[in-house]
Amino acid sequence: MYKKTEKINPFTLLCVFALLTSICVFSFTFLFGENYFSSQKAPNHNPIYLKTSDLNESIFIDGNSMFSDLAITEGWSGDGSSNNPYIIENYIILALSEHGIEIRNTNLSFIIRNVSITSGLSNYYHGFYLQNVTNGVLQNNTANDNLAGFYLVDSNNITLTKNTANNNLHGVRFLHSDNNTITNSTINSNLEYGLYLDQSDYNNITQNTLFYNVLGSIFELDCVGNFISDNIYDPEAFFLESDSGEFDADGTFTLNWTASENADNYTLYQNGGVLVEGLTQTHYNLIDLPSGTYEYYVKAFNIYGEVSSNEIKVIVKFHIIINGNVEFHQSALNNNFTGDGSYSDPYLIEDYEISADIDHGVYIRNTNLYFIIRNVVVSDGAPNQYSGVLLENVTNGRFESNTMENNQYGFYIKDSFNNTFISNTMTNNINGLLLNCSYYNNLTLNSVNNNRHGFSVESSYNNTIAMNNVINNTYLGFYLSGSYN
Incomplete structure (x- = not known):
């Protein structure tokens, strides 16, 4: 026995087809977004x-x-x-x-x-x-x-x-x-x-x-x-520098900067504070600054804005550098040395502490003025081969109670005569004291110890070296070459 097959109503087929179509459209929209179909159309160049x-x-x-x-x-x-x-x-x-x-x-x-x-x-x-x-x-x-x-x-x-x-x-x-x-x-x-x-x-x-x-x-x-x-x-970028470089030996140097395009004026800052303002030139002179570290920058201004230069540092490490009688007089004036350089009233230079890491601590040449250097400490010249005191062609100087430590030479005396060295201390230098082609100098009551060489005398004569304490020098306490009397 079997069941007779029934005919399907056409209206029912139409409803089923519509339902399936709706499900497909919904599924594509859900999966790909509502723009999927519009993206399949001819390009829209709106x-x-x-x-x-x-x-x-x-x-x-x-x-x-x-x-x-x-x-x-x-x-x-x-x-x-x-x-x-x-x-x-x-x-x-x-x-x-x-x-x-x-x-x-x-x-x-x-x-x-x-x-x-x-x-x-x-x-x-x-x-x-x-x-x-x-x-x-x-x-x-x-x-x-x-x-x-x-x-x-x-x-x-x-x-x-x-x-x-x-x-x-x-x-x-x-x-x-x-x-x-x-x-x-x-x-x-x-x-x-x-x-x-x-x-x-x-x-x-x-x-x-x-x-x-x-x-x-x-x-x-x-x-x-x-x-x-x-x-x-606005004012444009510019560059600041010092004519002394990073180190200065006497506290006197000039700051120079390139012109800032469109700037009306400049303000100079020292160690974070205003040193001078309203400058229209592109340089500034610093005179007789004491030893120390100084930081500088400059600001350029106009009515629309401002711009800062680079920052620089200048380290003032005092040195005594003199070449000739005229320069000696000027240096005495600048540094308030007492005296006038005569026999009866010699210039007096005293109570300085000098680091010789960028130059000789005291470098005097080509003078016959009378002067006394007293209670001066010079150190740290050895790494860069600088001397504590270097004299060239100098007469009539007197050095007393000074300390030279860790220099290439404590004292280097060259082509000089009639100078006196008394009660000085030379320690831990490469050479305590060197006389080279120098005559009629007096070296007494000095302490020369713990140097590589104590006294070295080369091609020099008629010098007085007496009552010095010369001990514990590494190689030679005294070294004489081509010298007599």
Whole structure:
């Protein structure tokens, strides 16, 4: 026995088909999103879909034909004529793999406005790059963090107005580009120049703001006829140095700095405080500073801003360096040495502590003035082969109760005569005292110990060396060569 097959109602089939179709549509929408089906349609070039930060579309145009075709494809208004230029606007572009907007080889008229291009610097891409282009206007755009924010090559009659170019290598750069205009733009904090003009002539650059560009606001290379006026600049970077270098021996030196472009005046700071302000020159003389460490920097000012120079350090380590009678008199005046250099009233130099790490502690030559050096300590010349006291062609000096420690020579007396050394201490030097080609000097009651050599006398005669305490020197207490009496 079997059951008779029943016919299926056509209406029922239609309902089942509709239900299955709805389930499929719902499933695709759930899995792929509501744009899945619209994406399968013919491309929709309405600019609203291209001008989103998610797509990061760069724009490349080469030639009039490609410009016209792309304008139709992208829906840009205009026809490229001077009366009805193409309008490219409202894009946000990351220049990660190519220049943000690159246009080449066209003389069609166009306006690019309200476009932001960033992030090209790390991969060496420009924001806006025009090559062999005329008749363009770039307005209200932003180009930050690119190789050049705006780069024109072999391009003429381009107007850049109300744009911003910050934190690029160069804010705006022209190469072989003439008769262009940059106006009312902000070009700040670029890593080299704000505006770099290279073999580009008769450009009009007015009413722009250029602040904090590291190498300078505007740089021109082999240019003629550029009109640059009414721009606002901060003072530009400059460099400070001392004519003495890091170390100074007498507390008198000059600070020099390069001129800061656009600066009205300068303020000099010493150890964090204002030393002098309102300077218009680019140098300042320091006189007779005591021993110590001094840190300096300079600020340049104008009505729009300020910029600081590099910081330098000058370490004053007092030394006595004299060459000749005239210089001796001047040094006595500068350092308030008592006396007048005569037999009855010798100059008195006393109570100094000197480090000989950058020069001889006391270096006197070519004088016959009378002087006394007393209670002076000179140390630490040995590492750089400096002496505690070095005399050359000196007469009538008297050294008493001084201490020479850890120098190349405690005393080095060369071509000198009629000098007296009494009650001095020479310890831990390479050589305690050396007489070289020197005569009629008196060395008494000195303590010479723990040196490599104590006394060395070379090619010298008629010197008095008596009642000295010479002990514990490593090699020789006395060394005489070619000397007598």
